[in-house]
Amino acid sequence: MFGDMMGMMNKLKEAQKKVEETKERLHSVLLDEASNDNKLKVTITANRTIKSLEIDEELLTDKEMLEDYLILTLNKAIERATAVYETELAAVAKEGMPNIPGL
Structure with a gap:
């Protein structure tokens, strides 16, 4: 049991x-939006984080x-960046989570 707990802690x-x-x-x-x-x-x-802006003279x-x-x-x-951020972190978190019964 203790070994399982240590294994889960290491995996976390x-x-x-x-x-x-x-x-x-x-x-x-980098993501481009227009x-x-x-x-x-x-x-x-x-x-x-905004890296650059290009504004047409007319504006x-x-x-x-x-x-x-x-x-x-x-x-x-921002919506697009947030979607990429959340998708990437969810994939990494899911991959690295130990198999804990009930979760």
Whole structure:
């Protein structure tokens, strides 16, 4: 019984290490998102850090339109990055979890 418990603890520590490694790797996973007409482009990491923005000159002349474009496009980029982040971490966590009855 004690050996089983130690084995599970070691497996949990390994899983935790893999999760941390995955989080670190996701800093380098870049996702590109753009408005429907490509007037605003965003590059974001899977860890939801914005790396770059490209704004069409036309948007710079209309503050309200630019704000709308930013909100819509950034939200799309964040949603996409979050989906990648959660999928990657779930896969690593599931792979590394010990088989504990009842969980």
